[in-house]
Amino acid sequence: MDIKRHSLEDGPGIRTVVFFKGCPLRCVFCHSPETQDCGREIAFYPGRCIRCGQCAAACPRGAIELELAGRIHRERCLRCGACAEACPAGGLRLLGSSYEVEQLAEILLRDRAFFRHSGGGVTLSGGECTLFPEYLEALLKILRKEGVHVVLETSGYFDYSLFRRKLLPYLDLIYFDVKIGDPGLHRQYCGKSNARIYRNLKALLGEGAAGVHPRVPLVPGITATPENLAAIVDLLCRAGAGDITLLPYNPLGLGMATHLGRPKPPLPERFMTPGEERMIKEMVLKIIGDKSYGCQN
Ligand code: SF4
Ligand code: SF4
Structure with missing residues (x-):
């Protein structure tokens, strides 16, 4: 879908972010609906x-x-x-554009000097980039050979054995989105049950995969409710997660839905205020209760 250079928000240092087009989920609150469909x-x-x-x-x-x-x-x-x-x-x-693996790698490696001096690298995002394991494996092998740090952002909805075999050995950090605790509500708002996502998160954490960071996108009335946050904290604790990052609500995808000829989702059109973000963070800390479970944002 896009290649964003010089990002300071998608992992450590200066990063080049590749947004793959295609996702198995259909979250109504998706902030990049243009990445959901695999085709142009x-x-x-x-x-x-x-x-x-x-x-x-x-x-x-x-x-x-x-x-x-x-x-x-x-x-x-x-x-x-x-x-x-x-x-x-x-x-x-x-x-939507298509690139041969070598072509994409060549574009990404143009920023090697920025990566080296800032401790940055490449971030693979989406959509859901793990939909393309063969392509990603080939790209990751090139990046590993060139010593590039790689972050992968995922919805967690992937085939675990393929992920483990083809992608995991080449990843430095994994940002793992966790959206809704209740399976029925997850199906309602994201199009699929969350069972596979939690199985995958638990399996990744269980085998001590380095750098797995669960992230919760905050959506007013859907994910940012006391009930959902409590359910997520409970799931994360049981999965053995060590931290949680709260991602403030982003309404920028709402306009894109109409550009694509889709109905505009009935969601707030403004960002959260710092006060609202603080309130949610305090709510999560209260739910967590003990200090063994850190909160980054
Ligand atoms: S609207 Fe017509 S010209 Fe434009 S992409 Fe569709 S078929 Fe092609
Ligand atoms: S009518 Fe509008 S969208 Fe069509 S070619 Fe002209 S400027 Fe572009």
């Missing part, structure tokens, strides 16, 4: 459109109608990108 997609940005009609003229399927609110009859769209290529104003954008 067309995004429409009405604010940039000058209504010149060149997109409609370029479309081989007659899928574009200037008077249509979302502009594209998506059921007819081939995702060919001809409209985006024809658009002179950036009103349409084709999302």
Whole structure:
């Protein structure tokens, strides 16, 4: 989906982050819904459109109608990108690019000097990058050979034996998202039960995998409730986790849903205030109770 250079937020030091496109979950609160679908997609940005009609003229399927609110009859769209290529104003954008492994590695290694001087490296993110274990294994082998530090961010929904065999030996840190404690609510809000996610987390922690850090994305009314936070702390304690990171709510994905022709999720449109973040942190510390379970954020 994207390659973000010079990030200071996705692990230690200066990092280059690769956002893979494709995810087995469908979280309603996803802050990057453009990474959910494995295929290429067309995004429409009405604010940039000058209504010149060149997109409609370029479309081989007659899928574009200037008077249509979302502009594209998506059921007819081939995702060919001809409209985006024809658009002179950036009103349409084709999302998703493909790279051979060596090509991607070459791009990532351009930032080696930044990695070396800052203690940084590459972060593999998504979507869910573990959907592509063969590709990732080949990429990781190159990065390992070049001495690059690697962080992997995951929803935890992966095939454990493949993960353990192909990816784990090459990872320095794993940021493992834990969203909802109740299996029924997890299915309701994320599209699948959380059973496999917790099994995987427990297995990773159980075999002493280095650098596994559970993270909880805070979503008002869904994950950031006293009941859910208590359920998560309980699950993490039973899995043997040693820390927990709270990720403040990020509403930036809400707009992207409409650019992709999907309904806007009924979620708050603002970031959390520092006061709200503090209150949730205190709530989690209260739930944890004893000091043996550290809280980073
Ligand atoms: S991606 Fe291709 S088929 Fe889809 S609307 Fe654009 S030009 Fe038409
Ligand atoms: S080509 Fe671009 S600017 Fe012109 S009508 Fe289509 S989306 Fe709008």
